[in-house]
Amino acid sequence: MTLASFARRRVLQALVTLLALTLVVHAGISLIGGDPVRALFGFVPPSPAELAELRARYGLDQPYPAQYLAYLTQLLRGNLGVTISLTPQPVTSVVAATLPTTAFLIGIGLVLQVTTAYGVAVVTMLRRNKLVSALTWWLAVAATAAPVIFTAWALRSYFTLGYGGRDWFPYRYDGTAGAYVLPLIALVAMLAGPVILLFRSELLDTLRSTFTKFAVASGHSDLRIVGVHAAKASAGPVIAYLGASLGYLMTGVVIVEAIYDIPGVGNLILDSVARRDRAVVVGGVLVISVLAILGGMTADIVAATLDPRLRLEGDGPPH
């Protein structure tokens, strides 16, 4: 299979999934309770005429299948619709305004996750004494086990003023670098644990193999053998895990945004769920999912580059 046909197949799959996703989320948010138009008004109820007019403006007076089809035809033209509000805005621009913050969290979170896991796993292998090994194992288990909700919230309670803790970091998001410290720690604690455990056991397997003995005999340093040769040979399953767990990363980012009041796509989605503003919810979930799927494809390509055994059939000698 050539790379082009492989890519074509993956893109096609992704499009089918995204289509199914729009249906599930759109129908989910539309069919189950709550009236987005009524939600625009506070305690003063609008007149029936006003309500009817607004409903008609957003197409909410149509039967549901027609509403979804209308949404879908707009979507296929690249139009995510407008927000349901007294001053409607294009969803594209609302999501685009929050995307950089979320993309920053995802990017830095991923980089920190990988470097932390790599660093910890390699150091454990280099210094294989009992204390270091036990310590990293316990840390990794604790990080894997601790629900992100608990770490994120505990950090916020103890290191910001808002809940009566120390005044080390801002309680409310203020755009400064300090506001990202606690969210990123919580995110990395959630993500790095399983990767450390996996990377460790893969490295152990690799270091027992013949090629390690060969590398030792060639006179390479321990650091080079573990950090470069063994790490490269062990990277396949780790990268596969990273690619497969991107949905988990995205969810983590949304949660961290929610707990720390960071104005990103995650908070936008959660706020819009409360207002039943379906176009924004579906748009936000779509953007997050597209990022996750693109990341998964990248992981496949990186894994194949690092480990020739994983290359697509027809690209190498039979084995």
Added chain:
Amino acid sequence: MLGAARAKWVTVGAATVLAAAAVLAVFSEAPAGLDPRGCSLDRSLNPPSFPEHAFGFDLQGCDLLVLTMAGTRNSLLVGLLATIFALAVAIPVGTTSGFTGGWVDGLVGRLVDLVTALPIILIGIVILSALDERGVLLVAIVMAVAAWPIYTRVIRAATSRESEQAHVDAARALGASRPRLLVRHVLPGSLGSVIAVIPPTIAFTIGAEALLSFLGAGLQLPDVSWGSLLAEAQRYIRQAPHLMLPGLFLLIVTGAFVVVGESVRVRVPD
């Protein structure tokens, strides 16, 4: 690598914790004097006092330790039900896919890849928070949707590996039918590998339930879980930091699941 001795006592300790949690989940409301509804507003948010009220009181003046123990049932139940639902899908789908191969296998593989790429828990939050009535069953179903691809992937890989073993070929040569091959010769070997994946996935599920409840999309009163207790704590943590104590149960139990999972993984060859 784990020292063999430490692995042993750590595993035993973790297993004991889980057994204790299971006992709590079954009997939490039975002992007299431990009524989670025995509350009194004049004790609202009172701090812990040892030894009789070690966790203090919540906003309604209910004993937080008793509430936390009562929450064990729902938290564990979500984890257990989600695992059963997910395995009920994953075992037939994964086994068929790995044993048959061909286009079925390709289709299942792609489906699993796609579902794992999606932020299922986020989608779950969106859909659950739109519902008015949310119970343990509904939350467990959302968790199962998130967990089945993990199990399916493992079972599929193990089945396909097991099907190529010599003893399966031997049985086939002796004329064993396909169902017999599958049940008697492939399944016993392939199901072992899924066992190591179950405990950490339960831990993940319990944590995710806490998350849903924390964001107001999980269990609702009068259903109590560790997550719903933490969600309430959120609002009054400033006056009453002890409201965070239910998190201890959460941490210890999810930790025990991960430890057991790691021990199993070391022992079961994958």
